[in-house]
Amino acid sequence: MTDTNYHRTDALTDADVRGAMEPTGPEDHVERDLDPAFHELTPLQPSSEPYTEQQLAQLNADSDAIIARYPVKRSALLPMLHLVQSIDGYVTGRGVTFCAEKLDLTDADVAGVATFYTQYKRHPNGEYTVGVCTNTLCAIMGGDLIFDAVSEHLGIGHDETTEDGKVTLERVECNAACDYAPVVMANWEFVDNQTPESAIRLVDDLRAGKEVKPTRGPNRVCTFKQVSRTLAGFPDGLADEGVGAGGPSLEGLKLAKEKGWHAPGSAGEVSEQDQAQASGAGANPQPGEEFSSADSDGSVPPAKEAE
Amino acid sequence: MATTLTPILTKFWDAPQSWTIDTYVDNEGYQALDKALAMKPEDLVAMTKDSGLRGRGGAGFPTGMKWSFLPPPDGGPRYLVVNADESEPGTCKDIPLMMAAPHFLIEGVAITSYAIGCHHAFIYLRGETVHVYRRLLRAVEEAYAAGHLGKNIHGSGFDLEVTVHAGAGAYICGEETALLDSLEGRRGQPRLKPPFPAVAGLYARPTVVNNVESIASVPPIVLHGQEWFGDMGTEKSKGFGIFSLSGHVTRPGQYEAPLGITLRELLDMAGGIRGGHRLKFWTPGGSSTPIFTDQHLDVPLDFESVAAAGSMLGTRALQIFDETVSVVRAVSRWIEFYAHESCGKCTPCREGTFWLKQIMVRLEHGKGTQEDIDKLVDICDNILGRSFCALGDGATSPVTSAVQYFREEFETGMHTPWWEAFPPERSVLFDASTAKETASV
Numbered sequence: 210m211t212d213t214n215y216h217r218t219d220a221l222t223d224a225d226v227r228g229a230m231e232p233t234g235p236e237d238h239v240e241r242d243l244d245p246a247f248h249e250l251t252p253l254q255p256s257s258e259p260y261t262e263q264q265l266a267q268l269n270a271d272s273d274a275i276i277a278r279y280p281v282k283r284s285a286l287l288p289m290l291h292l293v294q295s296i297d298g299y300v301t302g303r304g305v306t307f308c309a310e311k312l313d314l315t316d317a318d319v320a321g322v323a324t325f326y327t328q329y330k331r332h333p334n335g336e337y338t339v340g341v342c343t344n345t346l347c348a349i350m351g352g353d354l355i356f357d358a359v360s361e362h363l364g365i366g367h368d369e370t371t372e373d374g375k376v377t378l379e380r381v382e383c384n385a386a387c388d389y390a391p392v393v394m395a396n397w398e399f400v401d402n403q404t405p406e407s408a409i410r411l412v413d414d415l416r417a418g419k420e421v422k423p424t425r426g427p428n429r430v431c432t433f434k435q436v437s438r439t440l441a442g443f444p445d446g447l448a449d450e451g452v453g454a455g456g457p458s459l460e461g462l463k464l465a466k467e468k469g470w471h472a473p474g475s476a477g478e479v480s481e482q483d484q485a486q487a488s489g490a491g492a493n494p495q496p497g498e499e500f501s502s503a504d505s506d507g508s509v510p511p512a513k514e515a516e
Numbered sequence: 517m518a519t520t521l522t523p524i525l526t527k528f529w530d531a532p533q534s535w536t537i538d539t540y541v542d543n544e545g546y547q548a549l550d551k552a553l554a555m556k557p558e559d560l561v562a563m564t565k566d567s568g569l570r571g572r573g574g575a576g577f578p579t580g581m582k583w584s585f586l587p588p589p590d591g592g593p594r595y596l597v598v599n600a601d602e603s604e605p606g607t608c609k610d611i612p613l614m615m616a617a618p619h620f621l622i623e624g625v626a627i628t629s630y631a632i633g634c635h636h637a638f639i640y641l642r643g644e645t646v647h648v649y650r651r652l653l654r655a656v657e658e659a660y661a662a663g664h665l666g667k668n669i670h671g672s673g674f675d676l677e678v679t680v681h682a683g684a685g686a687y688i689c690g691e692e693t694a695l696l697d698s699l700e701g702r703r704g705q706p707r708l709k710p711p712f713p714a715v716a717g718l719y720a721r722p723t724v725v726n727n728v729e730s731i732a733s734v735p736p737i738v739l740h741g742q743e744w745f746g747d748m749g750t751e752k753s754k755g756f757g758i759f760s761l762s763g764h765v766t767r768p769g770q771y772e773a774p775l776g777i778t779l780r781e782l783l784d785m786a787g788g789i790r791g792g793h794r795l796k797f798w799t800p801g802g803s804s805t806p807i808f809t810d811q812h813l814d815v816p817l818d819f820e821s822v823a824a825a826g827s828m829l830g831t832r833a834l835q836i837f838d839e840t841v842s843v844v845r846a847v848s849r850w851i852e853f854y855a856h857e858s859c860g861k862c863t864p865c866r867e868g869t870f871w872l873k874q875i876m877v878r879l880e881h882g883k884g885t886q887e888d889i890d891k892l893v894d895i896c897d898n899i900l901g902r903s904f905c906a907l908g909d910g911a912t913s914p915v916t917s918a919v920q921y922f923r924e925e926f927e928t929g930m931h932t933p934w935w936e937a938f939p940p941e942r943s944v945l946f947d948a949s950t951a952k953e954t955a956s957v
Binding site: 278279280281283284285286287288290291312321322325326327328329340343344345346348349350351353354381382383384385386387388389390391394396397398399402404405423425426427436439440441442444445447448449451453454455456457458459460461462463464465468470471472473474 | 520521522523524526527529530531532533534535536593602603604605606607608610611612615616617636642643644645646647649650651653654657679680681682683684685686687698699700701702703704719740744747748756759760761762763764767768769770771772773785786803833835837841845846849850853856857859940941943944945946
């Protein structure tokens with residue numbers, strides 16, 4: 210096995226290593242340039258084709274709804290950029306101009322914001338973003354091997370899209386699911402405890418148009434555009450689908466139940482007033498003793514009595 | 517006496533449809549709001565102060581004190597902004613909390629807003645967890661419908677509007693002033709302090725920014741009293757917290773326990789280090805907290821004890837690595853993260869993380885030079901305390917602590933690539949199911 214298997218080969222070329230060794234010549238930076246269409250620092254793509262009247266009407270109505278959520282309208286910019294992606298599949302020049310006009314900003318203001326955040330795409334995104342966590346913990350638990358396997362299988366690198374336009378592969382940073390490592394995100398839904406084989410199956414299924422069910426998420430992974438609309442703050446009705454918690458989230462609770470551990474006082478609580486009343490009634494709950502509200506008649510807080 | 521777990525926020529995560537308002541109400545939900553609305557706002561602030569609750573987002577600043585820093589009302593708006601941008605590497609408590617039981621947060625938002633005189637609160641959620649966003653939007657909708665949010669809440673005359681806002685992918689937005697800039701529709705870059713958000717925060721108005729778990733802990737405190745809360749934890753680190761174990765541990769997951777529990781106790785609960793292996797190094801509170809080793813198994817995980825041992829409690833994000841893992845590899849990847857996420861506003865962080873990355877790459881490839889270790893430490897010296905915000909400080913933690921405990925691995929990086937010294941196949945979890953046996957630690 211060569212060392213390249215364990216490295217972010219596209220982010221870390223031989224030129225980088227040489228650059229690191231002899232950080233002097235500008236020629237090192239020339240060598241770093243990748244295909245400009247896919248480089249992560251590619252500027253936003255201009256677009257000459259205007260929105261249709263229907264698209265514009267919808268954009269205006271949705272943007273007004275977003276703006277109404279905030280006391281100051283500029284706050285609507287991030288959700289509006291998600292909204293642009295829900296129509297265009299990435300942040301287009303026309304989307305930037307639309308946001309700028311709507312919020313009384315310059316195109317440069319909007320472009321400056323759009324290029325700051327990694328979820329805003331600078332070139333057409335695939336129908337599904339597949340993000341492999343390669344931050345330290347997931348990388349070591351297998352994320353690096355997963356990324357390399359999927360990358361080789363699809364023939365694309367970081368922030369590149371398959372020719373059929375289905376899958377954009379990304380390395381993602383820690384996505385707050387470390388207890389499920391290694392983690393893969395499919396359009397920002399959790400696909401937990403992955404292996405190279407399961408991740409390859411995932412991208413194959415997505416490309417084949419099969420329904421893919423995330424581990425913790427709705428019954429199926431939505432498209433990039435659909436998810437972008439949700440992120441603009443428009444509910445898609447899927448909140449009640451999927452689990453509340455996966456296995457690792459429940460490990461502590463499960464153990465506590467097995468062992469009979471609970472927080473002091475447990476269910477019904479022992480406010481000072483309750484304790485005074487309980488003492489008056491000659492029933493002194495011991496610290497740590499089960500003390501349910503059902504047992505504490507007469508010690509219900511006044512606010513609750515009002516119900 | 518051995519510490520035991522105290523499921524409070526995690527108590528009903530296993531209920532079917534745990535995220536719904538019905539489940540929450542079945543578990544004392546929204547009783548604390550009633551109680552709070554019958555109290556004076558200043559008494560709620562005092563109660564939170566007296567409870568000893570300290571910020572659960574990493575810094576550990578006393579929550580009630582933060583509230584009390586708001587200037588007296590001047591008739592203009594005051595804001596509560598919940599920091600739900602959980603993205604510190606290793607940290608994975610707020611996301612499952614909001615997915616499984618979002619109403620803890622919503623009720624906490626209502627109570628806190630009442631306490632500080634806020635009528636429009638914001639929850640800034642990172643954009644990369646769309647199902648959590650769905651759950652929060654739904655929870656807010658349910659709370660409005662039930663009269664826990666909106667106009668004249670519970671007949672008290674108190675009005676509150678809540679907006680759940682999705683970010684768009686930037687670690688720096690977890691820094692409270694960068695978060696405010698982002699929420700204002702700008703690039704997420706930190707602000708110079710002072711003025712602090714309490715004085716000039718969102719839209720330059722008095723603002724409280726609190727972590728999800730801090731705010732979610734408010735309803736249980738209000739309902740059960742500050743003494744109840746203070747009975748858990750230690751003298752100066754009171755109460756409970758969610759401890760997140762990840763990595764080379766038999767049963768990774770969320771363990772809610774009093775502050776002051778030790779890693780030895782937690783590992784015991786989690787089935788130990790994965791079978792046949794032993795603990796090498798770990799983070800007590802995410803990658804921005806200096807690493808610990810097996811010498812630190814008995815350090816009580818509270819703010820003071822962890823600090824006295826040379827690290828920080830942070831977010832109780834316990835990333836566990838066994839002896840198969842190269843420290844140089846781990847640190848290098850973290851540094852790559854900080855360099856990627858540095859917002860570029862201040863020079864020490866922007867340039868410092870860039871150069872740390874160059875040197876770490878050399879060391880990974882076994883091409884380090886004799887001067888590299890000193891240079892790493894020197895660069896860290898020039899970042900720490902000289903950056904605009906804590907991101908730069910955080911970037912130095914893994915480097916300086918790793919050099920302190922594992923200097924020889926950096927020396928190895930002068931001639932041997934890490935993957936020769938630590939074949940990475942040995943670290944992956946794919947075969948973990950066949951190795952369940954508990955190792956003693």
